[in-house]
Amino acid sequence: MSSKFPPISSKIPQMLHGADYNPDQWLKYPHILEEDIRLMKLSHSNVMSVGIFGWVALEPEEGVFTFEWMDQLLDRFAANGIYALLATPSGARPAWMSSKYPEVLRVDENGIRNLHGARHNHCFSSPVYREKVQMMNTKLAERYSSHPAVIGWHISNEFGGECHCDLCAEAFRGWLQQRYGTLDALNDAWWTTFWSHTYTDWSQVDTPTRRGERAVHGMNVDWMRFVTDQTVDFCRKEMEPLRAINPELPITTNFMLDFEGLNYWKFADLLDMISWDAYPTWHSLESDSELAAWIGFNHDIFRSLKGGKPFMLMESTPSMTNWQPVSKLKKPGMHLLSSMQAVAHGSDTVQYFQWRKSRGSSEKLHGSVVDHVGHEHTRVFKDVTDVGHALTKLEDVVGTTVKPEVAIIYDWENRWAVKDSQGPRNCGIHYEETARKHYRPFWELGIPVDIIDSECILESYKIVIAPMLYMVRPGVGEAIEKFVENGGTFIATYWTGIVNESDLCFLTGFPGPLRKTLGIWSEEIDSLHDGETNRVVMAEGNALGLSGEYEAHELCDLIHLEGAEALAVYGEDFYAGRPALTVNRLGKGKAYYVASRNKEPFFTDFFKTLVEQEGIRKVLDTELPDGVTAQLRGDGESDYVFISNFTPQEQQVVLDDHSYEDVLNGGQVGAALALAAYDIRILKRKSH
DSSP: OOOOOOOSOTTOOSOEEEEEEOGGGGTTOHHHHHHHHHHHHHTTOOEEEEOTTOHHHHOSBTTBOOOHHHHHHHHHHHHTTOEEEEEOOTTSOOHHHHHHOGGGSOBOTTSOBOOSOSSSOSOTTOHHHHHHHHHHHHHHHHHHTTOTTEEEEEOSSSOOOOOOSHHHHHHHHHHHHHHHSSHHHHHHHHTTTGGGOOOSSGGGOOOOOTTSOOOOHHHHHHHHHHHHHHHHHHHHHHHHHHHHHOTTSOEEOEEETTOOSSOGGGGTTTOSSOEEEOOOOTTSSSOHHHHHHHHHHHHHHHHHTTTTOOEEEEEOOSSOOSSSSSOOOOOTTHHHHHHHHHHHTTEEEEEESOSBOOSSSTTTTSOOSBOTTOSSOSHHHHHHHHHHHHHHTOGGGTTOBOOOSEEEEOOHHHHHHHHTSOOSOTTOOOHHHHHHHHHHHHHHHTOOEEEEOTTSOOTTOSEEEETTOOBOOTTHHHHHHHHHHTTOEEEEESSOSOBOTTSOBOSSOBTGGGHHHHTEEEEEEEEOOTTOEEEEEEOTTOTTOOOSEEEEEEEEEEEEESSOEEEEEEOSSTTTTSEEEEEEEETTEEEEEEOEEEOTTHHHHHHHHHHHHHTOOOSSSSOOOTTEEEEEEEOSSEEEEEEEEOSSSOEEEEOOSSOEEETTTOSEEOSEEEEOTTOEEEEEEEOO
16 A cells, blocks of 8 residues: 655645745846746756745835735746745845844844844844744735745745844743743752852843853753744744645745754754755765765754655755865766755755856855856756756655664754763764764665654664763653663663753763663773774674674773673773673663774674664665665655665676666666666665
8 A cells, every 4th residue: 555745735746856046136137037937947947945035125125015026936937837935034134124123133142243244143032023024924925825836935044043132041031930940940950059150040040151151061951952942933933924824835944964053853843844955075085975874864864853754955056065165066977866865865855055156245156057157058057957857757756755673863952962061072072973973884784764863752663773872861761761671672872871951960870761771880981092992802602793803992981780791891901801892681672882982893793783683674685885875765565766876986786686667767677787986776666
């Protein structure tokens, strides 16, 4: 029985292909607007995000609205079979507003109010800004929410940043009062007796800044939670008039690559669709396959936010950026490959910033579909057209998803706390890099992975990995214990179970609520200097069947067994012979503890063994060459297998014994597949 998510819009149940389009920059050049329609159709583009930074073009002075250009644009779209994601322009306010209402501008942590300029320079707490945004969005919704070309709303642009004005400080105090109720509870949670930081009146609490308080870790993590909640509330207020006037139109806002400042899980229930902006530094000193695994990790985050529902690649570049340290061109094949990578991991769109290069200002040299020369006879336009043509063949993939058997916990609040902890390794705790190293072996094996929050439901997974779960919030330890008891396999590492949700250390011994599950007690952790190493020696006849030794660096946890079994021990230093890798059997499941930060090939060997022992299904039952991965989308009847070569060499992939059809090129596929450099093949088979 076929099972799919519905398309983004019933008006166009296809893969969406298009770009950010800024016609307000070209209103004095009407011939360009006409030419754009021809080029959009030529490139198989069917959707444009419009109006993202168009506030001053829509309201050039307070209360004076000029919608005629948008009317003409959307009518022209409708007449030519092109659709629009209509943006709200709150990402950059007009100069007249900053001048008349300076409170809409942010105050930095030095207490100085910003001048007008840039983007995202607005206070989310400002009543004036909220009122102006609501007024603009109401007018947009009244005028366009039933327009035949409009298929959804694009809220603002890349939310982020913080403000330390009096309005935000007061809002922070109100947030804290709602969270803690009393000052006593606040002081207890923040451990303010340290350094005599105890608060005796709510008015004494300020925002954390370098010129004030930054040493209270509970305060710092609460500030990050507040910034997230205040941004979510601003986004919700933006959406209210859009929902009220036409609740049928779906709404999204574009997230960013591995953005630390906002907990995106707090937006998941608010938005109808998840979208994000991907700008990998292809062809850098890092190998393309290493980078591809990290981009795959991020794609998996955004698919996981809505429980496997397809997401949107809202922005990418068809050629290069203009803001990276070195802005490389994409080599032949890479644009199609990187675009299809998003689709392979669950995107139902491929969109770009931007459609046409700006003539001036900061992004005039940023990559685009249409170059300054203004015609289609460019390498980049051909690459974009190739992507558009490929997407026309993937209509059956729309709405399909994947149900991974493996999940990695990559928790925003934990990340904030880990990086704020002041020890054990302030020269680089490397939380993000650690998560990447735990993901990479599954990517290489062609095994889909969900990237989840620590409070997500675990029961659908066979393996759950929690690298450096330093902060264990209420209920998380209990959920993991239940997961293991019911037959799941859990993997934890050093620097796990150290603090609670307020960044207060557990007083019951580390790893806190996970001590029973893991069957160990962590007494100390040794931080190693760069270049200093230890050896991890596998125990003879261990349950993993691994032999020899591995190299540990940076962090070594000194643990005691409390029911767990040692699979490996340290080979050097005063803790030689103490456990370095353990397994604890609890109920029907197992919990592993990796006590040291190990170099490859530890991760590859460890996870490959677990995959075999736990019966985790690979997308292809075959060995994949280095730099080649396989990802899967399906609907219960058909599987769509994306085989991607992120290397500059031709690769050969031997297929398993299923019957495969080539989706893009047509015809049946033989027993082996030849992949050119930076090549992708999309194969169809019957579902397992």
